[in-house]
Amino acid sequence: MSVAQFLTIFISAVFIxxxxxxxxxxxxxxxxxxxxxxxxxxxxxAVMFVTTMSSIITWFIYRxxxxxxxxxxxxxxxxxxxxxxxxxFVEMVIRKISPPLYRFFGIYLPLITVNCAVLGVxxxxxxxxxxxxxxxxxxxYYSVFQGICVGLGxxxxxxxxxxxxxxxxxxxxxxxxxxxxxxxxxxxxxxLSFLGFNGFKF
Amino acid sequence: MDILIPILTLGALGLLFGIxxxxxxxxxxVKTDPRLxxxxxxxxxxxxxxxxxxxxxxxxxxxxxxxAKIDACRISSDExxxxxxxxxxxxxxxxxKTVAILHCNGGIKVxxxxxxxxxxxxxxxxxxxxGQKECVWGCLGFGDCERVCPFGAIKMSGEGLPIVDANKCKxxxxxxxxxxxxxxxxxxxxHPVYPALSISKETLQEGKGGVYVACSSHDLGKDTIAxxxxxxxxxxxxxxxxxxxAIHVIDASTSLSIxxxxxxxxxxxxxxxxxxxxxxxxxxxxxxxxxxxxRE
Numbered sequence: 291m292s293v294a295q296f297l298t299i300f301i302s303a304v305f306i307x308x309x310x311x312x313x314x315x316x317x318x319x320x321x322x323x324x325x326x327x328x329x330x331x332x333x334x335x336a337v338m339f340v341t342t343m344s345s346i347i348t349w350f351i352y353r354x355x356x357x358x359x360x361x362x363x364x365x366x367x368x369x370x371x372x373x374x375x376x377x378x379f380v381e382m383v384i385r386k387i388s389p390p391l392y393r394f395f396g397i398y399l400p401l402i403t404v405n406c407a408v409l410g411v412x413x414x415x416x417x418x419x420x421x422x423x424x425x426x427x428x429x430x431y432y433s434v435f436q437g438i439c440v441g442l443g444x445x446x447x448x449x450x451x452x453x454x455x456x457x458x459x460x461x462x463x464x465x466x467x468x469x470x471x472x473x474x475x476x477x478x479x480x481x482l483s484f485l486g487f488n489g490f491k492f
Numbered sequence: 493m494d495i496l497i498p499i500l501t502l503g504a505l506g507l508l509f510g511i512x513x514x515x516x517x518x519x520x521x522v523k524t525d526p527r528l529x530x531x532x533x534x535x536x537x538x539x540x541x542x543x544x545x546x547x548x549x550x551x552x553x554x555x556x557x558x559x560a561k562i563d564a565c566r567i568s569s570d571e572x573x574x575x576x577x578x579x580x581x582x583x584x585x586x587x588x589k590t591v592a593i594l595h596c597n598g599g600i601k602v603x604x605x606x607x608x609x610x611x612x613x614x615x616x617x618x619x620x621x622x623g624q625k626e627c628v629w630g631c632l633g634f635g636d637c638e639r640v641c642p643f644g645a646i647k648m649s650g651e652g653l654p655i656v657d658a659n660k661c662k663x664x665x666x667x668x669x670x671x672x673x674x675x676x677x678x679x680x681x682x683h684p685v686y687p688a689l690s691i692s693k694e695t696l697q698e699g700k701g702g703v704y705v706a707c708s709s710h711d712l713g714k715d716t717i718a719x720x721x722x723x724x725x726x727x728x729x730x731x732x733x734x735x736x737x738a739i740h741v742i743d744a745s746t747s748l749s750i751x752x753x754x755x756x757x758x759x760x761x762x763x764x765x766x767x768x769x770x771x772x773x774x775x776x777x778x779x780x781x782x783x784x785x786x787r788e
Binding site: 359361364 | 506517520521
């Protein structure tokens with residue numbers, strides 16, 4: 291466990307293997323909610339929160355339930371179960387404790403339940419930080435940190451995309467590509483430019 | 493037997509989470525008035541904001557707490573409002589129906605001062621020396637109001653001016669707030685004085701019967717007419733001819749130059765007091781610049 295490791299995780303998760311633009315996970319929310327910056331940022335915050343928390347929970351589930359019973363092949367279904375339950379629970383708590391925050395997250399929090407970026411992080415964590423069914427030293431901290439960084443990478447992509455789309459709204463574009471087609475074209479160009487990070491090796 | 497372990501593990505996990513969630517939903521239950529859901533269901537759900545609430549949900553909350561009048565919703569039909577009133581055991585208080593009207597009649601009749609090549613957007617054009625038109629007070633004609641109208645009530649005509657369809661207009665105030673020249677106001681068309689007049693109910697519903705001053709130029713008459721052939725030159729002929737003393741030309745010097753009703757500058761313009769106006773149309777006949785018009 292060293293600072294260099296954390297830095298590597300940070301740079302890989304945010305830039306090189308950006309969850310949206312390189313791994314192509316969580317694309318539906320990326321296209322649907324990136325029309326304006328404010329909701330895009332709300333969604334990103336919600337995703338960051340859920341990826342972090344689900345990294346913590348799924349690590350415990352994997353380490354103390356699935357590995358001892360030799361059930362690692364059940365990770366997908368059990369992770370989905372955990373994440374869905376957790377998101378539901380958080381929604382209830384937020385609704386009770388802080389109605390303004392509840393209204394701020396609005397529809398986004400339940401949407402994240404089915405966001406594949408969140409499941410992606412959980413699966414990536416167990417792929418990267420467990421070797422031969424054993425947790426590598428510091429794997430818990432790495433997992434949590436990776437959860438945060440993937441959320442950051444998501445926020446970065448959302449911020450870029452919403453900024454571009456907000457400006458494009460004011461441009462004169464052919465009717466045939468207005469809105470979603472243009473968003474797809476832009477997403478692909480952004481993805482290509484993020485491929486440029488691929489040369490970095492740590 | 494090997495199959496039992498995964499079944500039991502996942503089953504236990506699911507059961508545990510299920511019980512946990514059931515417990516949490518009891519513990520963290522938020523009490524809401526069941527009537528709120530019903531009111532939200534009855535409201536149109538377009539979240540236009542014309543009522544002054546933050547969307548239909550916010551409006552439903554303020555109806556429930558008694559802060560807002562049910563009739564403040566501009567879109568719902570009377571029957572729906574009656575239903576809501578019945579639900580709450582209150583009486584429906586009627587508010588006069590208003591529509592947006594444009595206080596400008598220039599359009600293509602006003603020449604351009606310079607060639608504007610920027611964004612085709614009134615707010616953007618207004619930033620460049622107040623727009624490209626000779627008249628700095630009038631409509632720029634890029635149709636921001638047409639785009640902002642959530643009900644499709646505003647259409648740009650060939651004359652370069654927006655036309656408001658009184659049947660579609662819900663008086664949501666969006667165009668009033670957006671227009672950089674502040675040209676729109678909301679005027680009551682089911683005015684209390686109308687029923688006493690010869691105007692039939694049908695013409696009112698078609699949006700006819702409202703007399704308005706289609707100009708916003710605060711320039712002196714000489715400068716106004718130089719820029720626009722249909723601008724108000726503040727000649728006071730309408731003032732003299734009005735039988736009920738409803739129309740007045742406001743001098744630039746008087747303290748009345750901001751109309752408190754719509755927070756609009758009105759100096760050097762004829763202004764109609766709709767509490768007195770009977771829509772007789774005498775001012776229309778006498779106005780030689782054809783600035784005073786009847787709503788079409």
